[in-house]
Amino acid sequence: MHFTSERRLDDGVLEREFTLGEIPGILWTPEAASASTPVPLILMGHPGGLARMRPRLTTRARHSAKDGFAAAAIELPGSGDRPRSTGAEQARADLQAAVRAGGPVDDEIVDRLVLPLVDKAVPEWQATLDALLALPEIGGPVGFSGGVISIGVRLAVVEPRIAAAALFAGSFVPRSIIEEARQVTIPLHVLLQWDDEGNDRQAALDLFDAFGSKEKMLNANMGGHTGVPHYAGDAAAQFFTRHLK
């Protein structure tokens, strides 16, 4: 992991860009984080396109810093400046065509779009976690927050260092991921935008039902895909404070 830039925001948060091999990422740490007082870490998932998502990620990271957490985001495979995958581009076009046609989206298209992404992204998140936890100012426990929700599910299954997850049900979910969800046992907070038309609400409800966790909360709100109300963000923050502090 190489830090390529560093700046101090006006609230004292230290913002550092880094690369891990070919993967660009950003790390935000609260002012008080140090080797003698390491802070817990939240991995921030997003739909891809780190530059485009940066304002929203920065806002989330600053909120997390106020609660005493470091936060990090990396670019997804095939997004931003990373090499495109022909298969993923074709699958995305097929999905968009199916949504435009107003019909249900074939499971086969969702599988082609999401499963290769999960297979690539999860080991990248794990390598990032190795590097971040090696920093003296970052301790555990670790949370995962956001989407792509299928990446969050797989991470929760395979990565024992993830202690709690606030998942954003804002993307299509393969049926096989719903099956994997039965193995998840960590505390979960699932955000669903009820009127998110670019999403499959029933799949999100099936996924929530499938999770094996004894503690799981579904928090559904109005406001469309990007309109998560501020009090829903506050509830997710309270969830992490309960579980990571």
Add this chain to the structure above:
Amino acid sequence: MHFTSERRLDDGVLEREFTLGEIPGILWTPEAASASTPVPLILMGHPGGLARMRPRLTTRARHSAKDGFAAAAIELPGSGDRPRSTGAEQARADLQAAVRAGGPVDDEIVDRLVLPLVDKAVPEWQATLDALLALPEIGGPVGFSGGVISIGVRLAVVEPRIAAAALFAGSFVPRSIIEEARQVTIPLHVLLQWDDEGNDRQAALDLFDAFGSKEKMLNANMGGHTGVPHYAGDAAAQFFTRHLK
């Protein structure tokens, strides 16, 4: 409205039993409530059986008092010491038999159980509201909290003094109430116990979907019918503080 008893709890809350005609009720007011500083009011719904529910209602009322709200509960028609309705008793027996048989419960049984209860209970809540708002130490705005959810829906439709409602989706819901829900426009916080087997989860989701409110949140948790986690109670309290203060 006649007060029949009065005692001061150790946290300063004033607890008064009352009768309104044949209807028994309880009113809890925070220590600071007075004619010069009247407090908002939360009507606390429950499944019936005021004596049996009293410990849980008292706990809820004391939490509300801490947030600066008065809280009140009345006995439901046909519950506690109030005269039974033969029709409701028969409908309840039919519903229990259908649940025991493991099959879906006929809409006709749910209608027979719930609709006459809603028709009787809602005007009683409105008369109670008239009496409570006439007390100098109680001002507005007014919230409704709890169940029977169908009573909460009808109240939210017909009673303009109710400004916000935290509804507990813990009972069977007639299809016609789901239709009525389209007319509800006040902010809503809907609690659903996801693994509540004595309930119809799909009807609860259909009801949530039907509400016409621009602000509505579904908060689903594990823990069975009576196992609402403390943080879900906290979230409902935050909802009322946002809307009634």
